[in-house]
Structures are given as structure tokens and as C-alpha cells.
């Protein structure tokens with residue numbers, strides 16, 4: 001397994017600097033990560049740096065709490081795509097989820113999916129699994145997973161609990177086979193990262209990506 005190729009190397013601190021972004025891009029190229037995931041205001045810079053490489057630029061929408069208006073999320077998505085984002089990680093409206101308002105959630109995810117797919121870009125739907133019940137996770141997988149999204153993503157990294165093996169296994173069981181899983185939040189070492197992939201995640205969102213891959217038993221041989 002090439003774990004590095006599964007990783008979205010992430011810097012989403014509220015105080016992210018241009019130096020953080022440039023370092024993140026350099027490391028992504030050096031280790032062969034799938035993408036960088038950065039605040040929207042840095043997408044343009046990252047897209048310029050990474051243009052000659054295979055590393056994709058991902059950014060976040062409605063981050064981290066998901067409760068901004070649908071129109072604001074659509075505008076954020078359009079701006080990010082114009083700036084060069086290739087992948088959009090959007091947070092669902094967790095208030096609507098708690099209120100069982102699936103019509104709202106479906107409409108919003110559908111709109112954003114359409115905006116992304118019309119430009120040939122990917123959409124990842126963040127459900128913040130660490131604060132959801134199993135039934136809520138299953139509902140997201142069944143109702144939102146059916147909308148043609150590319151990935152369902154566990155977490156923002158801002159809730160107390162991030163990705164867990166149990167959540168990834170539950171999601172894999174209830175998502176359509178074509179929808180991939182991105183596990184994120186609190187992934188700090190190689191063993192846990194690998195276990196999440198073994199449990200069904202195709203991508204991992206991590207700020208500790210370099211420590212994770214250099215912690216691989218074989219990393220000196222270039223095997224992550």
C-alpha cells in the first residue's frame with residue numbers, strides 16, 4: 001500500500017501563514033501526497049505552486065461548523081473553484097441534521113455537488129461523525145451518499161472526537177460502493193492511518209502527514 005498517495009496533507013489552523021502553506025506544498029510534492037487541504041484564501045497560491053505537479057489542491061467550505069447559509073456555501077465553492085481548487089471538502093449543516101431536516105441537507109449537498117461536478121471537480125461531504133449517533137451516520141450514508149458525491153469525510157478536526165475505525169466501518173457498510181471515504185481528525189501515527197485505510201478509507205486528512213509516513217516501518221526504503 002502507498003499510504004502517502006492516500007493522504008490530503010492538511011493545514012487548516014485559523015492562524016495559517018503563507019509559510020505554512022508553502023511548506024505544506026513542498027512536503028506534499030516530496031512525499032507524494034494526494035492533495036493539500038488549505039484555507040480558501042490560500043488556494044490561489046497553492047494552485048500556482050502545485051500546477052506542475054500531480055498534487056491536487058483541496059479546500060474547505062462551510063468550515064468548520066457547517067451552519068452557514070446554503071447560498072454562502074455555493075458562493076464559497078464557486079470562488080474556490082475559480083481560484084483553482086480541484087477538490088471541495090464541505091461541512092453539512094449539522095443543525096439541519098439534528099432536526100432531521102433531510103430535505104435541507106439533500107438540497108444543499110446536491111447544489112454543491114452540481115457546482116463541483118459541472119467543473120469536473122470533486123466534492124467531499126464532511127459529516128463530523130464524532131458528534132453523531134450511529135443512526136445519524138447511517139442516515140448520512142444512505143441519504144447523502146445516494147447523491148453522486150465523491151467522498152464522505154468523517155471529521156473537520158475541530159470536534160473533540162475525530163476519525164474512528166468504528167465510524168469508517170459503519171460508513172463503508174452503508175455507503176454506496178462508488179462513494180469513497182476520507183477519514184480525518186486526530187490521525188497522528190502510521191498504525192492508526194493504516195488501520196483506517198484497511199477499514200475502508202481511501203483518503204486520510206491529516207496535519208501530521210509527515211510524521212505518519214516517516215513512522216512507517218519501511219520508510220527509509222521509500223515504502224510508506
Ligand SMILES: O=C[C@H](O)COP(=O)(O)O
Nearest residue numbers: 156157185186205206207
Ligand atoms: O480535514 C482534516 C483535519 O482538519 C485534520 O485534522 P488533524 O489536524 O487532527 O490531522
